[in-house]
Amino acid sequence: MNSDASQPATLSYEQAGVNYDLIDPLKIAAQRAAAATAVHLGAHGFSEIQASRGESAYVVDVGPFYLASIVECLGSKSLVADEMQQLTGKSYYAGIAQDTIAMAINDLITVGATPLVVQAYWAAGGSDWFGDAQRAQALVAGWKQACDDCGVAWGGGETPALAGIVEAGRIDLAASCTGLVNPKERLSVGDKLAAGDAIVLLASSGIHANGLSLARKLVERLPQGYLTRLEDGSTYGEALLAPTLLYSPVTEALYQAGIIPHYCSNITGHGWRKLLRHPAQLTYRIHTLPPVPPVLRFIQQQARQDDREAYSTLNMGAGFALFVPAADAQRTVQVAQSLGVAATLAGSLEAGPKQLLVEPLGIRFSDEDLQLR
Amino acid sequence: MNSDASQPATLSYEQAGVNYDLIDPLKIAAQRAAAATAVHLGAHGFSEIQASRGESAYVVDVGPFYLASIVECLGSKSLVADEMQQLTGKSYYAGIAQDTIAMAINDLITVGATPLVVQAYWAAGGSDWFGDAQRAQALVAGWKQACDDCGVAWGGGETPALAGIVEAGRIDLAASCTGLVNPKERLSVGDKLAAGDAIVLLASSGIHANGLSLARKLVERLPQGYLTRLEDGSTYGEALLAPTLLYSPVTEALYQAGIIPHYCSNITGHGWRKLLRHPAQLTYRIHTLPPVPPVLRFIQQQARQDDREAYSTLNMGAGFALFVPAADAQRTVQVAQSLGVAATLAGSLEAGPKQLLVEPLGIRFSDEDLQLR
Numbered sequence: 001m002n003s004d005a006s007q008p009a010t011l012s013y014e015q016a017g018v019n020y021d022l023i024d025p026l027k028i029a030a031q032r033a034a035a036a037t038a039v040h041l042g043a044h045g046f047s048e049i050q051a052s053r054g055e056s057a058y059v060v061d062v063g064p065f066y067l068a069s070i071v072e073c074l075g076s077k078s079l080v081a082d083e084m085q086q087l088t089g090k091s092y093y094a095g096i097a098q099d100t101i102a103m104a105i106n107d108l109i110t111v112g113a114t115p116l117v118v119q120a121y122w123a124a125g126g127s128d129w130f131g132d133a134q135r136a137q138a139l140v141a142g143w144k145q146a147c148d149d150c151g152v153a154w155g156g157g158e159t160p161a162l163a164g165i166v167e168a169g170r171i172d173l174a175a176s177c178t179g180l181v182n183p184k185e186r187l188s189v190g191d192k193l194a195a196g197d198a199i200v201l202l203a204s205s206g207i208h209a210n211g212l213s214l215a216r217k218l219v220e221r222l223p224q225g226y227l228t229r230l231e232d233g234s235t236y237g238e239a240l241l242a243p244t245l246l247y248s249p250v251t252e253a254l255y256q257a258g259i260i261p262h263y264c265s266n267i268t269g270h271g272w273r274k275l276l277r278h279p280a281q282l283t284y285r286i287h288t289l290p291p292v293p294p295v296l297r298f299i300q301q302q303a304r305q306d307d308r309e310a311y312s313t314l315n316m317g318a319g320f321a322l323f324v325p326a327a328d329a330q331r332t333v334q335v336a337q338s339l340g341v342a343a344t345l346a347g348s349l350e351a352g353p354k355q356l357l358v359e360p361l362g363i364r365f366s367d368e369d370l371q372l373r
Numbered sequence: 374m375n376s377d378a379s380q381p382a383t384l385s386y387e388q389a390g391v392n393y394d395l396i397d398p399l400k401i402a403a404q405r406a407a408a409a410t411a412v413h414l415g416a417h418g419f420s421e422i423q424a425s426r427g428e429s430a431y432v433v434d435v436g437p438f439y440l441a442s443i444v445e446c447l448g449s450k451s452l453v454a455d456e457m458q459q460l461t462g463k464s465y466y467a468g469i470a471q472d473t474i475a476m477a478i479n480d481l482i483t484v485g486a487t488p489l490v491v492q493a494y495w496a497a498g499g500s501d502w503f504g505d506a507q508r509a510q511a512l513v514a515g516w517k518q519a520c521d522d523c524g525v526a527w528g529g530g531e532t533p534a535l536a537g538i539v540e541a542g543r544i545d546l547a548a549s550c551t552g553l554v555n556p557k558e559r560l561s562v563g564d565k566l567a568a569g570d571a572i573v574l575l576a577s578s579g580i581h582a583n584g585l586s587l588a589r590k591l592v593e594r595l596p597q598g599y600l601t602r603l604e605d606g607s608t609y610g611e612a613l614l615a616p617t618l619l620y621s622p623v624t625e626a627l628y629q630a631g632i633i634p635h636y637c638s639n640i641t642g643h644g645w646r647k648l649l650r651h652p653a654q655l656t657y658r659i660h661t662l663p664p665v666p667p668v669l670r671f672i673q674q675q676a677r678q679d680d681r682e683a684y685s686t687l688n689m690g691a692g693f694a695l696f697v698p699a700a701d702a703q704r705t706v707q708v709a710q711s712l713g714v715a716a717t718l719a720g721s722l723e724a725g726p727k728q729l730l731v732e733p734l735g736i737r738f739s740d741e742d743l744q745l746r
Binding site for chain 1: 402406421426431443524536537
């Protein structure tokens with residue numbers, strides 16, 4: 001669009017290398033095939049929670065409680081850790097471990113599940129990846145710490161060396177997580193979502209583990225690269241590597257406080273469009289914005305994104321959305337903040353067409369902006 | 374050892390590129406850290422089955438039944454599918470999908486669990502991987518068929534495009550699986566394993582998904598490569614790509630027939646040494662060998678492996694071992710065969726030092742040959 005080198009063009013997520021048009025037909029075929037397998041649960045006397053199809057975790061009714069499970073991928077954040085290790089000599093893999101677990105746990109809890117067991121999937125480009133003892137120990141220590149923080153058992157996992165599939169010197173990280181919705185009343189797949197509900201946004205620590213393709217692409221535009229200083233004095237690379245916050249301590253504490261969200265949305269890819277995740281026809285009106293982490297403001301500026309593009313790509317300070325009865329809104333904020341997680345009573349739901357109105361910025365997202373399910 | 378080009382040297386698994394000495398320190402550190410997280414289950418009123426630590430699946434007591442979970446990787450078998458697609462124009466990804474699911478399900482069932490939900494982890498080297506519609510549809514169709522064959526629900530999954538981590542044109546495939554041991558009496562973590570138990574070996578279809586690094590390395594020695602004809606007329610590539618058998622229909626049918634194995638071992642890496650997986654001090658005496666699939670005999674010959682090396686690396690016709698009460702042995706064979714899975718009453722356990730005696734071949738494996746746990 002703009003070929004003036006002194007004014008680099010806007011950089012969208014698609015330009016950063018992820019082409020959803022190629023992936024989506026496969027996803028749709030896979031979703032259809034997957035849905036057709038639910039019938040098998042009947043042979044065991046169980047059944048799926050159909051509303052969990054298309055949600056962040058899959059839920060099965062096994063009688064006394066619901067069983068929830070998921071597998072999630074870190075994505076490309078480890079490439080930033082690798083670059084920063086070259087530049088600083090430090091290993092950032094303790095934080096990367098937390099990111100990976102957060103990707104799984106923050107999805108699993110959206111349905112109201114208590115995470116119980118995490119399994120590690122660490123697929124390296126070769127056996128030698130594990131030979132860097134400092135990095136390997138950081139990965140182990142960070143993984144354990146994140147399990148401790150979330151009160152989950154680390155069940156085991158896989159550490160394959162996949163030369164020829166995973167690039168030499170790299171690692172493909174993922175986590176699977178299994179949990180229970182117990183008691184069953186905790187199920188939060190959105191059937192109770194209604195006009196009047198409050199929207200509470202839990203703060204993010206930064207970019208978390210989504211939007212990294214864009215963030216890495218931007219480095220090419222920065223003379224100091226990952227060592228570019230942000231306004232708060234941190235380097236771009238360090239700021240990107242702030243670990244994703246783990247939100248299960250908040251959802252567990254909410255239940256202890258007697259608060260059961262009607263719905264939750266983990267804000268990952270597609271930024272604030274994820275607030276529109278649930279299929280219900282409702283208008284989501286935002287009146288108060290959470291503070292934007294400096295690294296996200298920096299990315300927005302460097303990528304020449306307007307607010308609409310930025311909020312549709314990045315979390316912009318909101319890592320997780322809780323949709324709670326209005327009467328519980330203030331207490332939800334307090335419970336989160338008592339655990340050190342900043343929270344914003346950001347808006348509410350009302351009757352109306354399916355849309356998200358971010359009033360302070362004059363932005364509207366409609367259903368067409370989010371074809372995820 | 375042997376530099377005469379007309380007599381290529383023996384090719385061991387380590388020479389084929391996997392160096393366990395680099396991976397093992399990490400695995401040990403990870404296992405210790407993981408074990409220390411089990412305490413968290415107590416806060417939810419649950420507890421781990423400690424005997425499942427080091428087993429193929431992790432088991433938690435959640436009250437009315439046991440919860441089992443796992444994540445497993447395909448490994449490098451997809452590289453053979455990619456080469457064969459180049460040579461023949463066909464896609465082999467339906468079989469590859471079955472292989473991936475088999476890696477997870479055949480491990481999960483070892484503890485006595487009924488698999489309920491599978492999650493797909495398909496991490497491609499770029500969005501374009503999914504643009505090959507024939508291949509993508511084969512992956513979806515094969516994944517669904519394997520779920521149907523095992524009676525599990527396909528819950529969902531992840532299809533990330535990981536350029537820079539996964540090699541261009543390649544895909545890193547894994548599956549997570551969650552199941553229940555229900556009723557609890559089905560738990561088979563080996564506490565009842567005893568002298569007198571029979572060893573029933575379920576047939577493999579070929580190499581399954583272990584030993585592929587070696588199998589791929591051998592191609593360099595074959596003038597016709599993957600198109601080399603085996604004695605049964607199939608090509609080496611096609612024979613390697615025979616999908617891993619799914620054994621959960623057998624374990625489910627055994628339970629229906631009133632047979633509860635004392636222990637099970639999924640024979641994957643380390644070949645028959647996996648029969649020694651359980652820590653009990655017992656002697657495993659094999660008197661009858663299952664037939665060796667032609668592709669495994671071919672690999673053994675081409676790699677100039679003696680029987681000891683071959684049986685310590687490859688499954689040599691035994692894909693899954695069931696350790697059952699002697700009185701149930703014949704019926705176990707019959708149940709498997711009624712489902713089309715060949716089975717061999719291969720031997721029995723007796724009091725004595727921990728060792729595996731493969732009498733027809735005069736081979737002995739001791740505990741030192743298997744330091745897996």
